[in-house]
Amino acid sequence: MNMIQAINSAMDVMMARDPNVIVMGEDVGYFGGVFRATAGLQAKYGKTRVFDTPITEIGIIGVAVGMGAYGLRPVPEIQFADYIYPALDQLVSEAARLRYRSAGEFISPITVRSPFGGGIFGGQTHSQSPEGIFTHISGIKTVIPSTPYDAKGLLIASIEDNDPTIFFEPKRIYNGPFHGHYDRPAKTWAAHPGGEVPAGYYRVDLGKAAVVRPGNDVTILCYGTMVHVVTSTIDELGPEFGGLDAEIIDLRTLVPLDIEAIEASVKKTGRCLIVHEATRTGGFGAELATLVQERCFYHLEAPIERVTGFDTPYPHSLEWAYFPGPVRIGTALKKLLKD
Incomplete structure (x- = not known):
């Protein structure tokens, strides 16, 4: 499956298992x-279980919060992450606080899917990466898959979770990871069909990072599309560094964060590079x-580097100059490894 098919399969599996799962949104x-x-x-x-809504993001999320409080498990889609801002008040003031404010009497088990x-x-209005906003909001979980297998397993885990989850889907890799130059437009890429994804139920637990590639020279922290960008870059630049033994970690969920996996890796390598598309x-x-820095300061052999939008x-x-790519990632790695 590619990521789109895996996401569809996750909703199909959960709707078959649980009659309280509802899918809603514009044109869904x-x-x-x-x-x-x-x-x-x-x-x-x-x-009655999969229905279109008006073009009103605050209404979509407001209705979803009410549904969740009364026992349903809504999976609302916001058509593009750029459109989620009108719904911030419902997400911040209602969904994120409901369980705490009601002392556990009500929950908000909603999973907000959105391409980002x-x-x-x-x-400009279909391409933003606003994940940092939601990681700042206590009470909301933020999930970003990078593979079809993870997309399905993480979405199932999100739907089953009793807290509100923002599930951002990196649309640049919706139809499969790409090989070649990640700093060039999509028309120059060769599409990959996707990955092996079980047809039935399985889950990938939230809060668990994945080691995409083990290594000892440097830890690279990334998520979403950037996992493929980083992997492609390391393959491309390896000979230039005489072999680059980089440990690539896919965070998968930003909140909850697998800080233990990060700490163990950085203490092993002594160097850390962070790559994300957002500003x-x-x-x-x-x-x-x-x-x-707080947890690994005495193990660091070089300052932490960031490559971002x-x-x-x-x-x-x-936009292709805006995205992190081999040139900027390579420059950061040279600074990290110069000693």
Whole structure:
């Protein structure tokens, strides 16, 4: 399966297992979603369990919070992460606080799915990476898969979780990981069909990072599309470094964060590079750098490096310069390894 198929399979599996699982959002019903992630679900489960909503993000999330409080498990889709901002009040003031405010009498088991990130020529209003905003909100979990297998398992775990979860789907790799140059437009890439994904139920627990590639020279922390960018870059630049033994860690969930895996890796390698697509200031990489410094200071052999998007509004015409790629990642690695 590719990631779209895996996400669709996760919702299908959970709707079959639990009649309280509801899918809702703009065009998710008959049309099957703008990226086809919900294709076929309405035909299979009916219009009362998979239904279209008006174009009102605050209404979508507000209704989902109410549904969750009364025992349902809604999976609302926000068509693009850029459109989620009108719903912030419902997410921050209602969903995130409901269990605490009611002393556990009510919960908010909603899973908000949304495509995020650039790379599909979507322009300023279809390409943002706002994950850092949600990691700051106590009471909300933030999940970002990088593979079809993880996408299905993490989505199932999110739907089963009793707390609200923001499930960001990196649309640049919706149709499979790509090989070649990650600093060039998509038309130059060769698409990969995806990965092995079990057809039935399984879960990938939240809060568990994955070691994509073990190594001893440097720890690279990344998530989503950047996992593939980093892996491709290490393959490309390895000969230039005389062989680069980098440990690549896919965080998978930002909240809860697998800080134990990060700490163990950095203490082993002594060096840390953080890569994410979102803008630099206030990005989640700043939190990662602080945590590494607090826990691994006496093991560090070089200052922590970050490679991120730039502090600009999303630059539609220059998005391929905006994305972290081999040139900027290579420059950061040279600084880390110069000693």
